[in-house]
Structures are given as structure tokens and as C-alpha cells.
Amino acid sequence: VLKAHSEGSERELRQRGLSRRELLRRAGILGVAATAPAGLGAQEAGAKEIVVQRAALEVLSPAEADALEAVLARLVPADALGPGAVEMGVGTYIDRALAGALKTDLASYQRNLAALDAHAQRTYGGVYARLTTAQQDTLLTQMQANTLPGFTPDARTFFNLVKEHSLQGMFGDPYWGGNKNGSGWRLIGFPGISLDIKAHDQAVNATRYRSQYRKSTYDWDQFKRKKA
Amino acid sequence: MATIRLKKTDVVVIGLGAAGGVGVLPLAKAGLKVIGLEAGPNLDLRAYPSDEVLLAIRNGNGRKNNQEIPTWRRNSSQRATPQRQFGSMMNAVGGTTIHYNSQSWRLDPWHFVMRSRVIGRYGERMLPPGTTLENAPVTYGELERYYDKCEYAIGIAGKAGNIRGRRNPEGNVLEAPRRRDYPMPPLRYSGWQRLLQDAAFRLGWRSFRAPSAVTTETYQGRPSCSYCGFCSGIGCHSGAKSSTNVSTIPAARKTGNFKLVADARVLRIGVDNEGRANGVLYLRRGQVYFQPADVVVLSAYAWENTRLLLLSKSKAFPNGLANNHGQVGRHYFTHSGPTTFGLFPYVLNRWNGQGSQALHIDEWEADNFDHTGLGFIGGGSIDGRSEVKPIGLVRGGVPPNVPQFGSAWKAWVAANVKRVGSIGSGGGTNTIPYEQFYLDLDPNYRDSLGEPVVRVTYDYTETENRMHRFLLEKQRLWLLEAGAIQTWSTLPGPNAYGVHAYGGTRMGHNPDTSVTNRWCMAHEVPNLAVMGGSNMGFAGGHNPTLTVQALAWRTADHIVKNWKRLTA
Numbered sequence: 001v002l003k004a005h006s007e008g009s010e011r012e013l014r015q016r017g018l019s020r021r022e023l024l025r026r027a028g029i030l031g032v033a034a035t036a037p038a039g040l041g042a043q044e045a046g047a048k049e050i051v052v053q054r055a056a057l058e059v060l061s062p063a064e065a066d067a068l069e070a071v072l073a074r075l076v077p078a079d080a081l082g083p084g085a086v087e088m089g090v091g092t093y094i095d096r097a098l099a100g101a102l103k104t105d106l107a108s109y110q111r112n113l114a115a116l117d118a119h120a121q122r123t124y125g126g127v128y129a130r131l132t133t134a135q136q137d138t139l140l141t142q143m144q145a146n147t148l149p150g151f152t153p154d155a156r157t158f159f160n161l162v163k164e165h166s167l168q169g170m171f172g173d174p175y176w177g178g179n180k181n182g183s184g185w186r187l188i189g190f191p192g193i194s195l196d197i198k199a200h201d202q203a204v205n206a207t208r209y210r211s212q213y214r215k216s217t218y219d220w221d222q223f224k225r226k227k228a
Numbered sequence: 229m230a231t232i233r234l235k236k237t238d239v240v241v242i243g244l245g246a247a248g249g250v251g252v253l254p255l256a257k258a259g260l261k262v263i264g265l266e267a268g269p270n271l272d273l274r275a276y277p278s279d280e281v282l283l284a285i286r287n288g289n290g291r292k293n294n295q296e297i298p299t300w301r302r303n304s305s306q307r308a309t310p311q312r313q314f315g316s317m318m319n320a321v322g323g324t325t326i327h328y329n330s331q332s333w334r335l336d337p338w339h340f341v342m343r344s345r346v347i348g349r350y351g352e353r354m355l356p357p358g359t360t361l362e363n364a365p366v367t368y369g370e371l372e373r374y375y376d377k378c379e380y381a382i383g384i385a386g387k388a389g390n391i392r393g394r395r396n397p398e399g400n401v402l403e404a405p406r407r408r409d410y411p412m413p414p415l416r417y418s419g420w421q422r423l424l425q426d427a428a429f430r431l432g433w434r435s436f437r438a439p440s441a442v443t444t445e446t447y448q449g450r451p452s453c454s455y456c457g458f459c460s461g462i463g464c465h466s467g468a469k470s471s472t473n474v475s476t477i478p479a480a481r482k483t484g485n486f487k488l489v490a491d492a493r494v495l496r497i498g499v500d501n502e503g504r505a506n507g508v509l510y511l512r513r514g515q516v517y518f519q520p521a522d523v524v525v526l527s528a529y530a531w532e533n534t535r536l537l538l539l540s541k542s543k544a545f546p547n548g549l550a551n552n553h554g555q556v557g558r559h560y561f562t563h564s565g566p567t568t569f570g571l572f573p574y575v576l577n578r579w580n581g582q583g584s585q586a587l588h589i590d591e592w593e594a595d596n597f598d599h600t601g602l603g604f605i606g607g608g609s610i611d612g613r614s615e616v617k618p619i620g621l622v623r624g625g626v627p628p629n630v631p632q633f634g635s636a637w638k639a640w641v642a643a644n645v646k647r648v649g650s651i652g653s654g655g656g657t658n659t660i661p662y663e664q665f666y667l668d669l670d671p672n673y674r675d676s677l678g679e680p681v682v683r684v685t686y687d688y689t690e691t692e693n694r695m696h697r698f699l700l701e702k703q704r705l706w707l708l709e710a711g712a713i714q715t716w717s718t719l720p721g722p723n724a725y726g727v728h729a730y731g732g733t734r735m736g737h738n739p740d741t742s743v744t745n746r747w748c749m750a751h752e753v754p755n756l757a758v759m760g761g762s763n764m765g766f767a768g769g770h771n772p773t774l775t776v777q778a779l780a781w782r783t784a785d786h787i788v789k790n791w792k793r794l795t796a
Contacts, residue, residue, distance in 0.1 A: 075633045081642050101286050104313060135632065144632060163633065164623070171618040172281035187638070189646040190579055190618045193278045195465060197455040197580040202614065204419035204574045217458070223277035224463060 055092045057178065058099035059106055064126075065091060067113040068162075070129035074136045075166055084185050085166050093169030093178030094162075105161065112158040115150040116143075174216050182215040193217045231509070231516045236657040237263045239506055239787070240521035242494045242536070245323015246773050249472025251780040253381060253479050254488040258788040263519060264480075265492040265510055267292050267347070267528075268319030270473070271326070276463030280617045282751030283327065283594035284461030285314065292319040292493070294781075296675035298531055298667075298682040300724040306681045308670060313582050316461075316727050317529060321490055322473025324529070324727060325773065329460040329583035329656055330441040330469055332384045333770035334375045334778075336594040337368035337404045339606075339658075345595060346605050354605060356691040358561050358662045364766050365737050365746035368404055374778035374785075378405055378437075379481065382777065383447045383470035385412035386439030391513055402590045412444045415453065420576050420649060421587040427710035433589045438611065438655075441470035441773075442585035450474060457615050460583030481578060492517075493677075496540045497524055497756070503544035505756040511677075522588045523787055527759035527780065530560070530729035531682040534667045534762065537733065537743075539679065550733075550750040551565045555743045557667040559734040559765050562726035563656025563772070566608075566696040566719070568703035569625055570712030572647045578621075581614025586654075592702050593769040594658070604695040606658025608769030610703050612651050621645055627716040649712065651703035655771040656728050657695055659688075667732050684724045696720055728772050732762040747786040748779060755794050757783050 001139035010014030033087075057065055069091045085091075098106045113128075116139065120128040124135050131139075142148045146156035171185065179185060185192060191201070192213035201209045217223050239255055241248045244266040256262045264448065268291070275289060282288040293315035299308035318324045338345055341363045346354050355361065378384075388409040389399025414437040421437070428435035442464075443452045453468040461637075467474045479485040492512045498520075500506040507520035514583060526533050537556045538548035548556055588611040590596060599605060622641060625648040626632075630640045670683035688696075697717055704715045736742025739751040748763045749758040759780040761772050 076638050077635050079635050079638065081635075081638060084638070102313070116601075140633060141577050167619050167622050168281055169286060171622055172285075173277075173279045175279070185618060186643050188618060188622065190576070194456070194580070195278070195454060195456050197457060199416060202325075202418035202420070202455070202577055202580055204423055204576060206419070206577055207575060217278040220277075222274055223279075 012105070055089075055095075058095050060095045060098065060109065063117075064110060064113045065095065066129040067117050067127065068094065068109070070136060071116070071140065071162060072166060074133065074140055075163065076170065082187060085170060087180070088170050089178040090166050090169035091181040093172070093176050094165050096177045097165065097168075108152065108158065108161065112151050115152075116163075119148060119150060138166045173218070175218050193220070195220060229515065231518050233518045234520070236507075236520040236522070237261050238521065239263070239523045239525060240265065240519050241525040241527060242497075242508060243267070243323065243526070243532070244321050244477060244488070244529035245318070245527065245529065246325045246328070246472060247776050247780040248525060249322060249325065250378060250382070250476045250757050250777040251525060251527060251784045252486055253476040254781055254784040254788060256480040256483040259485060260788065260791070262480070262486045263521070264486060264488050265494055265508065265519070266321045266488070266490050267493045268321065268490065270488070270490040273465050273467060276326075276465050278456060278458035278462065278465075280458070280461075280619050283463065283621065285619060287314040287660055288317060289320055289326065289463065290315050290318050290776070293317040296679075296681050296686045298725065299670045299673050300684045300686070302685075302687040302722065303664065304685055308685070310673060310681075312725060314636040316725060318711070320473070321477060321488060322471040325441070326463045326469075326473060327461050328471075328727070328773060329654070330773070331584040331586065331771040332379070332382070332386075332441045332774040333439060333655065333768070334404065334406070335368065335768035335770065335775050338594045339766050339768040340364040340719045341369050342605065346474050349595065350599060354599070356605070356660065356662075356689065358664060358689070360663055360741065360765070362736055362741065362765055365735055366782075367733070371775070371782065372406065375774065377781055378712070378774055378777045380411050382441055382472070382475045383412065383443060383450070384410050384439050384441055384774070385414050385444040386410040386438060387414045389436060398436065399436065399731065400588070400590055402593070410439060412447055414438075415440055415442065415444055415582055415585045416616045417587070418581050418585060420578050420614060421585070421612060423574075423710050424587045424651075424706065427706060428589060431705065431709050433591050433706075435587050435589055438584050438586040438588055440582065442582055442584065443468045443470065448475060449748065450663070455585070457579050457580035458617065459615055461617075461775075463630040468536075486623045494528070497514070497536060497549055498524065499540070499542040499544055499549060503753065505549070505753050514699060520586075523755045523757065525757045525759060529760055530732045530777075531667065533758055533760055534732035535669065535679075535682050538669050545752070550743055550752045550756060552752055553739050555734070555739070555741065557732055559661035559731035560665055560667045560684070561659050561661045561730050562686065562723050563650055563659055563728035563765070563767060564688065564692060564696065564720050564723050565654045565656060566650035566699050566717070567624075567650050567654070567657040568700050568707060568715055568717040569627070569648055569650045570707030570710070571627070571644060571714040572649055572710075572712055575646050576649050576781055577646070578614050578616040579618070582617045585615065586611040586613040589706070592699060601696065602698060604691045604698070605660070606769060607695060608653035608657035608699055609655055609702045610651055610653050610699060610706065611655070612649065612706075612776070613654065621648065627714060629747075649707065649710070651706050653699050653703075653769065656767060656769060657699060658769045659692060659767055661731050661734075661765055662689065686724045687722045693719060728761065728767070730761050730764045730767050733758045734765040735763040736765065748783040749786070749794075757787060759783055
């Protein structure tokens with residue numbers, strides 16, 4: 001179910017005569033090609049356009065989510081090795097967390113994503129999500145090096161915040177909205193959750209595990225809980 | 229709403245964690261009526277899902293601690309600010325023993341008399357400038373029987389290396405003599421630890437497995453550990469970890485003399501006209517209660533022990549309870565954990581296992597080596613552990629020469645992160661107290677009840693940096709011998725928020741340099757006991773919890789034996 005503000009923006013967009021594709025994207029149906037239009041990793045690797053459903057946003061505006069997902073798509077791109085941060089659901093992880101446990105970080109995301117868009121606009125004439133991947137990477141590198149002005153408290157701190165939350169979204173339990181279907185764990189070879197680990201599973205070079213693993217800790221009866 | 233005055237009890241204990249959770253057992257066993265107040269809830273085994281995000285990162289079972297994060301500054305000329313969003317202490321019956329790594333060590337006898345031993349071997353000039361280090365008012369010899377009681381009552385798994393002088397190389401041959409072996413055999417070796425064991429042998433270093441507060445066979449009716457890999461920072465889903473809420477606290481309840489009150493947040497310690505503690509004021513579900521008691525035991529961790537004393541002002545104690553000598557909050561320091569990473573040509577499978585499943589070397593701990601010319605005292609154990617959770621490994625396990633984002637980062641992580649090992653001094657190194665570092669109440673930041681939070685003024689000096697560099701180099705040698713093809717590390721910054729906090733209510737003979745006496749009873753308040761690391765003005769190069777617990781047991785024993793005199 002879409003949130004009220006998404007529906008609001010849909011009406012606005014219709015009034016402004018935007019395309020159905022743009023409409024779907026803003027409302028929550030997100031084409032990978034639409035987020036990162038040029039030189040996309042997935043396309044370079046010969047993948048077909050993948051349409052990913054963006055979960056209904058909790059606290060970020062569609063524009064903020066666009067900017068965030070464009071950052072995530074460059075932090076950890078979709079490529080020959082498989083899905084990137086966006087496809088793993090990191091955007092959803094961060095948006096949901098900002099509505100709850102990480103709500104003290106919401107203001108930082110809002111202010112700094114706006115600063116990033118403003119900087120992109122000034123330098124390259126478009127919001128961050130609309131830049132080429134080369135331009136996006138340049139700005140990310142400058143953020144990491146702390147040479148981009150206009151961030152609170154500074155660009156590197158925000159870069160590190162998004163990076164830390166991306167790690168949580170990629171490698172944390174899928175229950176929290178990221179690591180979709182265990183895609184993050186698959187990337188690094190983490191076998192999943194088991195409540196009883198056999199000695200063999202702790203052997204050096206073991207790659208075929210004997211324990212029963214699950215994709216989420218909440219798949220075990222003992223920890224069953226309702227959806228986050 | 230009026231305060232409800234409850235019926236008087238013999239002893240009221242503030243905080244049921246590592247220290248108070250052990251201290252209540254000998255008190256209740258001796259027949260004293262004990263009421264234990266715990267600020268957190270009484271959780272069951274479903275409260276510890278294998279969820280790194282919820283528990284290890286967001287400290288989901290530490291709600292009180294999360295909203296009273298101490299502020300931190302490096303020196304008293306700076307303005308302190310909160311540095312973290314989430315704390316690392318639990319708030320529940322059992323306290324932080326619920327999610328501790330659970331290594332349970334005896335300290336080396338040297339640590340108790342460090343000051344005089346350093347002067348004796350190296351001369352006075354070897355003592356770092358500005359340190360307030362004193363010999364502890366208790367020796368290993370006095371504490372040995374309490375270590376032993378704790379190991380059996382809590383349930384520790386390990387292998388003795390020195391039973392009354394008989395050495396066994398399967399255990400730590402450098403350890404001090406003990407009266408008997410551990411009640412359970414040690415945790416199994418992981419493949420990673422076998423790799424390290426062979427390397428240590430080639431280096432001529434004597435490796436051994438850590439003692440762990442976890443079952444390796446059925447003990448006290450609890451099942452043995454299943455090595456699930458979500459232990460440290462999480463909690464145990466099966467009751468195998470010997471947290472106080474499944475070991476000593478249930479034993480205390482069985483006596484019929486112990487009453488547990490969860491969700492009881494203590495606000496103040498009461499004082500009568502003669503300056504004696506007369507009970508505690510606490511808040512529970514919106515109602516304020518006063519619980520009178522003959523003896524008050526404060527066991528709420530170093531920060532809260534200090535804060536409650538400073539907040540409990542009275543005519544007799546205008547600067548806070550037991551603080552007429554200005555010693556509350558002084559001699560504060562925390563442990564450090566320098567760590568070196570190594571990339572291996574093998575898949576290490578360190579994911580799983582138990583938090584204290586570790587292979588150790590004590591060659592560089594205590595005074596086990598000659599410090600002449602090194603510029604520091606003590607040292608630390610170095611160890612290779614299992615139980616590396618995925619977010620934590622990726623966060624720490626990427627070397628600085630790899631791009632920090634993009635397809636190159638992703639490719640490196642995908643190919644290598646499962647091959648990254650580490651050797652650390654995770655149990656802590658031999659840090660010491662200094663004149664310029666202390667705890668007090670922050671003038672600017674308050675918790676959700678409007679109480680000031682603790683302000684930490686703490687930093688490492690060049691002495692700690694030299695010790696860290698020394699240990700990092702030993703760690704690197706071990707990794708290389710085990711087959712690492714690349715190693716990396718960073719010099720640790722001050723760990724102001726450590727779960728191994730020392731001082732604040734230091735124990736000692738002299739009221740001008742300590743808050744509690746050799747029994748951990750306040751110098752200025754004869755019927756106030758303090759339990760916890762806040763009593764310790766000394767640390768070892770190992771985890772402190774078992775020493776905290778042995779001291780708590782000893783204090784409880786002292787209260788029992790001197791009941792008439794203490795309550796007269």
C-alpha cells in the first residue's frame with residue numbers, strides 16, 4: 001500500500017503531465033535503468049533491464065529516495081557478481097530504519113541528500129540521480145575525501161554514515177528490509193542462520209556445510225515475530 | 229503521586245548484572261533477606277534472536293543504556309559530546325553477562341601488586357608520568373577461593389594450566405596456581421584455531437584455549453553450547469551461556485530469601501541523619517517507592533555506580549554519597565583492544581562458533597617478558613577468535629589499499645572477506661589510571677528522566693600507544709606464521725565507551741585516594757557496599773568479569789560475616 005505522500009505526489013505529477021514511467025517510478029515501481037541512466041553496471045554486464053519494486057516509502061520523499069538509491073547504486077553497483085545495494089533492498093532498509101531505530105539520522109539524510117543534489121545541479125546541471133555514473137562517482141569520491149562543501153557536519157561523515165547503513169542493509173537479517181533473499185550473505189559466502197553449528201562447518205576451507213541454515217533468524221519458530 | 233514506603237529488608241541490591249547477580253547468591257544463602265532491583269526487564273530465551281542489526285548494533289536489549297549514553301572528551305578543557313547512538317550495556321536481569329563474549333579469566337597475581345613489582349624490577353622511573361596506580365588492597369592469594377567459587381557457581385568451561393603448581397600444557401602454563409580444574413572441559417577448536425595452534429607451536433609460543441562462561445556439557449540443567457555464531461552482543465537462545473540470570477540468580481531465588489524486582493529504576497540512595505545509607509528510592513511503572521534496608525549494595529556498572537553516588541546528595545554528603553574526599557569518579561580508565569587483520573589463501577569459516585571460542589598466547593601479558601627499554605608496563609593476551617558476524621567482518625575486514633566503494637570494493641569483498649582472519653587483544657590490555665582522567669556529571673546532556681548523564685574524560689597517553697604498537701607487531705607475526713599473505717591494522721583510539729570500565733569507586737586503604745576499602749565497603753558509609761569494575765584501580769590483559777564476580781562474592785561474604793558490626 002502506498003503512503004499518503006506518495007499518492008499526493010502522484011496527483012501532482014499527473015497535473016504536471018509526467019510520463020507513466022516516471023509516475024510508476026516515483027510511486028514505487030523502479031526501473032534500474034531509470035535510477036542510473038548511463039553506463040549502468042547491469043547493462044555493461046549484459047543484463048536485461050530489471051524492474052525492481054521499490055517498497056512504499058516510510059519517511060524519505062521520492063526525490064530523497066531517488067538520490068539515496070543513486071548513491072547506493074554507485075557504492076555497491078549491480079554487476080557481473082550479482083545484485084548491487086539497491087537490488088538487495090538497502091534503500092528500503094535505510095528508509096525503514098530512519099522511520100524507527102535510526103530516526104535521529106533522518107535529518108542528516110534529508111539535509112545531506114539535498115546538499116548532494118544541489119551540488120550536482122550546480123556542477124553538472126542535474127540532480128544526482130540524473131548524472132552519468134562517471135559524474136556520480138566523481139562526487140562520491142569527493143564526498144569520501146571530504147572535499148565537497150555544504151554537508152552537515154561534513155561530507156565524509158555523511159559518506160561514512162551511508163556506507164555503515166549500507167553494510168547493515170546488505171549483511172543484516174533480511175527481516176529489516178535489506179539483504180533480499182539472502183543476496184548480501186550469498187555475495188560474501190555467509191551460509192545463513194543456524195542454531196546448531198557442527199564442527200565440520202568451522203573447518204578451514206569447508207564450503208559444503210552440514211548444519212541446517214535459514215535465510216532469517218525469524219524463520220526459526222523460537223523467534224517468530226510479525227513483519228517489521 | 230506520593231512515594232510508597234515499603235517494608236524494610238536486610239539488603240537491597242541495585243543492579244543484577246555481572247556483579248550484583250553473583251553477590252546476591254552468598255547473601256541469600258547465608259539467610260539474609262535480599263531484594264534485588266534491576267532497571268531492565270526479566271527476559272526469556274526468545275529475546276535473543278540471531279540478529280546482528282537489532283541486538284549487536286542497535287543494542288535492542290539495552291534501552292536504559294541507549295538513552296543515557298555518556299558524553300566523552302579527551303581532556304578537561306574540551307566540551308564533551310555524545311559520540312554514539314547506541315550503548316553496549318544490557319539492561320535486564322543478568323545485565324551485560326547476557327550478551328558478553330563470556331571469557332572468564334583469573335588475573336595474574338602480578339596485576340594486584342603491579343606498582344611495587346614494576347618499581348622493584350625496573351625502578352620508579354618506569355611508572356608512566358601522571359599515573360595514580362596503587363597496589364590493590366587484595367591479593368590473588370586472597371581472591372583464589374572466590375575465583376573458584378565463581379567458576380563452579382556460574383559454570384566455566386576451560387582447562388587448567390597450573391593446579392597447585394602442577395603444569396599442564398593443554399591449559400595456560402603461565403597462569404597462577406589454582407586449587408582444581410574448571411567444572412567443564414573447554415570449547416572445541418575451530419579450524420581457524422587449529423591453524424593458529426600450529427603456527428604458535430612453530431614460533432615457540434604456548435597457546436591454549438580461553439576459559440568461557442558457557443556450558444560444554446549439561447550443567448545446572450542447561451544444555452551445552454551449539455556454537456551458533458550469534459552470542460557476543462546478542463545473548464544465548466538456549467541458556468548455554470552462563471549469564472547470571474541463568475546461573476547464580478536462579479540459585480539465589482531457590483533459597484527463598486531473595487526477591488527480584490525487575491523494571492525498577494533506582495533514582496537515589498537514601499541517607500539518615502548519621503550519614504548511613506538507609507535504603508533506595510526507585511521508580512517502577514510510574515510509581516516511586518522507597519525500599520528501606522540495613523545494607524545497600526550498589527552494583528550498576530562503573531558509570532551508574534558513579535552517577536548514583538554523585539546524584540545522592542545529602543547534608544552529610546553535599547558533593548554526593550561517599551564523596552567527602554572527592555574521590556568518586558576518579559581513577560577511571562577503560563580497556564583497549566588493538567587488533568591486526570590478515571588475508572589468507574583459505575576460506576576460514578570464522579562465521580560461527582561461540583564468542584569466547586578463542587586460542588590465546590600469554591607470552592606478552594603481565595610481566596611475562598622483560599620490559600626494559602619498552603616504555604610501558606604490562607601488556608596483554610593475544611588471541612584468535614571465532615564468531616565473526618557478517619556486518620562486523622565486512623566493516624573491519626577490508627584493508628586500506630582496497631577502494632572503499634564501487635565494483636572494485638564489491639569484488640574484493642566477494643572474493644576475500646571469508647578469507648580474512650584477525651588476531652586481537654580483545655580481552656583488553658594492561659591500561660592504568662591517570663590523574664587527569666575521570667568521570668563526572670555532564671552539565672549539558674540529560675537522560676529521558678531529566679538526570680544528567682555521565683561525562684567521560686579519557687584518552688590514551690604515549691604509554692598506551694607504545695604498548696599497542698608492541699602487541700600489534702606480535703599479532704602480525706602470528707598471522708604471518710599462520711599463512712597470512714597480507715596484514716593490516718590501525719592504532720586504536722581511546723575506547724571511552726568500553727564494556728570493560730574501571731574505576732570511579734576505586735578500592736584502597738587510603739580514603740584520600742579511594743572510595744571503598746579492601747572489602748569494597750565505602751570508607752565514609754559503613755553499610756554501603758559497591759560491586760563491579762568501578763572498584764578496580766588495576767586491570768589485566770584479559771577480560772575483567774570473573775575478577776569482578778570474585779570480588780563481589782568476597783564482599784558478600786564480608787557482609788555476612790560482619791553483619792552485626794556493619795548494621796550496629
